Amino acid sequence: MTRDGGRRFAAAGRWVTEGGRRVTAGGVAGVAGAVSLAVTLAHPLTGRASVNALAMVAEVSVLLVLTVVTVRRSPARQAAVAATLSGSAVAFILLRAVWQGPPQLAFGACAAWALGAVAATGVGLYLRRLDDNRRRAVEEATRAQRLGLARDLHDFVAHDVNGMLVQAQAARVVAGELPEPVADALRRIEEAGQRALASLDRTVHALGERGPGIEGLARLADAFSPGVRVDLHVEPGPAPRQEVSSLAYRVVAEALTNVRRHAPRATIVAVEIGEKGGVLRVRVADDGGGSSPSTRAGGFGLAGLGDLLEARGGRLTAGPHGPGWQVVAEIPA
Template identity: 55%
Template sequence: MDVIAALPALAALTALAAAFFAPGVPAAHAAETAGTVSIMVTASYPLLGRQADGGLWMMAETPPLLALVLVAARRAPARRAVLSAGLPGAAVALMLVRVMWPGEPSLMIGGCAGWSLLSIAAAGTGLYLRSLDTAGHRAVTEARRAQRLALARDLHDYVAHDLSGILVQAQAARMVSGPLPPPVADALRRIEEAGQRALASMDRTVEMLHDRPDAGDDHRLPGIESLESLVGGFSPPASLTVTPGLDLPRETSATVYRVVTEALTNVRRHAGAATRVAVEVTAGGGAVRVRITDDGGRRSGTTDQDGSGRDGSLGGGSLGGGSGRGGFGLIGLSERVGVLGGSLTAGPTRDGWHVTAVLPAETVPDVTLPAEIVPDVTLPSEATP
C-alpha cells in the first residue's frame, strides 16, 4: 500500500470523527488539519516527482473532506471560518493533481476548477445552516428578553402593591397610638422613607427597561378570573374546568392566564384540524396544575414565519432542552414559570398535543388594617405606584 497516497484519506476520516465525537477537539482545528495534510500530499507529487496513481484513495478522502467543509462553515468561529472551511475546500479542488500529474496543465486547471464546485456547494450548505442556527438563537434570545422585560413590569406591579401596604401600615401606626417613644417613631419614619425610596427606584428601573407606555394603555394583569372570557371566545369550542374557590397569588394567577393564552395561540396556529380543546386548572398538594389539550393530531413540519412551530427545538419534556415541539413563545413562558418555582412541559398526546404547567399555589394572606383606621390614612403622592 502506498502510505503517502493513503495518508490524506486516513487524516480526513480521523478529523471528521474527532469533530463529531471528541468534545475537546474544535471542528475548525479538525478541518484545518485534514486540509493541510491533503494539500501537502498533493504538493509532494510535483515536488518529489511522484507519478500519478489511481483515484481509489482520493474517492475515500473526498466525502469526509466535504463534510469537514460543511461543518467548519457552520460551526467555526466567524473570525476563522474562511480558513477552516477554505483549507479542506482547497484540498478537494487540488486533489485531481494526484491522478493527472504529470499532464497537460490546462486540463489539470480545468479539472481542479470543476472539482472545486463540490467544495463550494458544501460551504454554501454550511453557511445556510449557520444562518438558520443564528436566526434560531436570536429568536430564542429575543423571546427570553421580552419575557424578562414583562417580568420586570409585573414585578413592579406586585412589589409596588406590597410596599404601598407597608407604607400604609407605618403611617397608620404613627397616627393611631398617639405619642410614641422616640425610638419607635424614628423606626416608623425610616420604614416609610425606605418604602418611598424603593418605589421610586422601581419606577426608574422599569422606565429604563421599557418604553414609556401611552397614556391610554391598559396594563392591568389578567388572571384566572379572566379565563372564562378568554376560553369562551375561542374557536374551535374549548371547555374550561377550574377548581371552585381557587385563590392564587397575583403573580401565579397572571402566569396561569398567560400559559393558557400561549397554548390556545399555538392550537390556532398549528392545529387547524382540532375539533376539541380542553383547559383544566386544578389545585392540590400546594400546587396548581394548568393543562391544555387538543385533538389536532401529531402534525409535523408546521412552522411560523419566525421559524417556530410544533416541531421546534423545545418541548416533549421540560422546555429548555431536548427535542420535540414548541414555539418560541413557550420558551419565554417557561422562563416566567421557572422564576415562580414551577415547570412547563409540552408534547404529543395519543391524538393531539398538550401544554402543562405546574406552579406553586401557596397564598400569602394580605395584612389589612382595621376598618376604622383605613379611611384616615392616605399615601403621599410621590409614593403612589
C-alpha cells in the first residue's frame, strides 16, 4: 500500500484498489469473522484434538484489530454486523482446542475470550467518539472563521466600497455639466460599485450560513445555461449530514461552472448522487463539445475542493469521459 493509500485508509477506513474498487474494513472484518466461525464449526468434523496455538493467537489478534478499525470507521449498520461476526469468531475460537472436553470448560473458555471481543468493541467505540468530537470541533472552528470573515467584509470592505460609490455619485452632482467621457466614466464607476456591494452582500450571506445542500440542486439545475439539459438523479436514502450535503452541492456547482466555461457546445450534463458503504459519490459528466483535456484541468475551484475532500478522507477526480468530461467526488458520509 502506498503512503497516500495508507493515509486514505487511516482517514476513511477503506482501501482503494488499482481498479477503483473500495474494500472497506467492515467488509474485511465480516468476511474474516465468517470464515473463522466456519472453520471453528467444522473443526470437530476433522477429528483432530490439537490445534496450532501460535496460528490461533495470530488469528485472534487480526480479528481484534479488524473489530477495532471497523467499529471506529465503518457506518453504524455495517460496523454492527461485522463486529458481531468477528467478535463471535474470537469468542468461539477456543472451541477448536476444548471441543472434546467438558461443557463447563468450553463455556468458560468462550466467556473469557468474549471479553476480548467486548474490549475491542469498546476501544473502537471510544475512538469513534473521539473522531466525532474532533470532526465537530473542526466544523465549529470553520464556521467561526467564516462568521468572522463575514463580519470583516460587512464592517470594513463593504463600508469602503460604499464610500467610493457615494463619492462617485457626489462628483456627478457637484461638478454639474461634465464632458461626456468623464460623466460616462463616473456612471460606470457607480454601476461597478453597486454590483460590488451586491456581490459582497451575497458573499456575506453565504459565509454566514452553511449554504445550500443536495436539496438545492434541483434549483441549481433549472437555473443552468439555456440550451443545456441537466439530468439530476439523487438515489433515495437517508439524508447525509449538512456538512456533507453542502460539500456535494459545492462540487456540483463548481463542475457546472466548468461546463459553462469550457464546454459551451455541451447539450447534456448528467449529475448523479448516491451513497454506498458510508461514502457519498457525486458524479457530473457532460457530453463534450468543449476545450481539449489539457485546458480543462478543473481550475482553482475544483483543486481547492479536492484538497478539502482529501483532508476529510475523500477524493476528487476529473478527466475525460467518452466525448466529454467528468468530475467524480467521494465524500465520507
